[in-house]
Amino acid sequence: MPVDLEIVSPEKLLLSRPVDMVVIPAAEGEMGVLPQHAPMIVLLQEGVIRLYEGNRVTESLRVSGGFAEVTPTRVTVLADTVTPV
């Protein structure tokens, strides 16, 4: 069962698709989010968001900071700026 990932910058919705796992650069260190994760709101530090589909990383995006909202079925990343790696 995948988790719906959304990455949004102030200027536009950059990405919205289901992934198997996503690793986000939380303020306390990298955090892997699988489906059925407990609801959380975390602060992001500068780092790379990695999208896992199957066992492979299918996409990496660098963010300069922001916030992420995690619910059991959904991950929403509000990034300040996003650049593809």
Place this chain on the structure above:
Amino acid sequence: MATLKDLRVRITSVKSTQKITSAMKMVAASKLRRAQTQAEAARPYAQRMERMLASLGASVAGSPTAPKLLAGTGGDKVHLLVPVTGERGLAGAFNSNVGRLTRNLARKLESEGKTVKILAVGRKGRDYLRREIGSRLIGDISFAGKKTIGFAEAQEIAARITQLLDDGAFDVCTVVYNRFQSVISQIPTEMRLIPAPLPAEGSASAGGAIYEYEAGDPDEPDQEVILAKLLPQNLAIQIYRALLENSAGFYGAQMTSMDNATRNAGDMIKRLTLNYNRARQANITKELIEIISGAEAV
């Protein structure tokens, strides 16, 4: 009575004016489309931010340590008005509507014994307010010469406002802008920024989930750390929205007013052409009479 030549000259001049206004209308229409797309693209971020803010704000609201951006200074004495207008004119009453609303708001607040300060965004509003109530103007921000308005510009304004708040220069901040209702209708609206009106928790679609918070600072409660970051961002987002609606509305207003101008020019050309033909006919008739009466006299 205008001579034939005068009329011809006027018709040509009205025709070239019509060409200009119809070109401006087309340009405004294409810029409007771009501005609308930009405004739509910005919406998802604002919606999601609102959702997060609703769940966070509720847990901090009322606490004495609530940040100033959320709770305000506690006072209600000094009001900062931020009118957002366009950089250019030829858009009907678009800019002066915001100017007038700001002026009336300022008068009303002052009659209630409050102090008003104005930070004007956009050249047209600044000029208008300088004429009307110049002494309240404490600064202005203008994006003249910038092609597109990005989030960076909104952040610049937000930083100015936050700076003023930290200096204790005002208690309540309200932005006045043209809300984009449709292409032909923009409604001058006031929106309070500080203290931030919190979206009701019930409106959040979080489904009542209880969140854990994590901000990586062991010395302070995580909620407050996140909120302290979220609020300035939210301020910038609100301003960004006002800027985008303003620019979409501006092109909408410009399009409608240029459409009217083109139509007016068309009517005028029709009237002038009628006059021109009448004058021409009158001339011909007069000449004929002269020839005939000349021939009869012989």
